[in-house]
Amino acid sequence: MSGTKDFRPCPVCRILVDPASDYRPFCSKRCQQIDLGRWASGDYSVPGDPVSSWNDTEGDGEGGR
Numbered sequence: 363m364s365g366t367k368d369f370r371p372c373p374v375c376r377i378l379v380d381p382a383s384d385y386r387p388f389c390s391k392r393c394q395q396i397d398l399g400r401w402a403s404g405d406y407s408v409p410g411d412p413v414s415s416w417n418d419t420e421g422d423g424e425g426g427r
């Protein structure tokens with residue numbers, strides 16, 4: 363083995379991030395912004411969220427639009 367670094371998966375896109383990256387734990391500035399945006403908009407865990415746009419296609423695959 364040639365130098366086992368502490369690579370960790372990016373929380374956003376899951377690719378391995380170099381520990382020397384400027385955007386840890388993210389792989390890039392883009393993913394960093396994406397994660398920040400999620401938190402800022404309260405998209406993660408909102409108690410009592412009536413509308414869920416995530417699992418909107420859980421029922422029948424047909425009969426929609």
Ligand SMILES: [Zn+2]
Pocket residue numbers: 372373374375376377388389390393
């Ligand atoms: Zn990423």
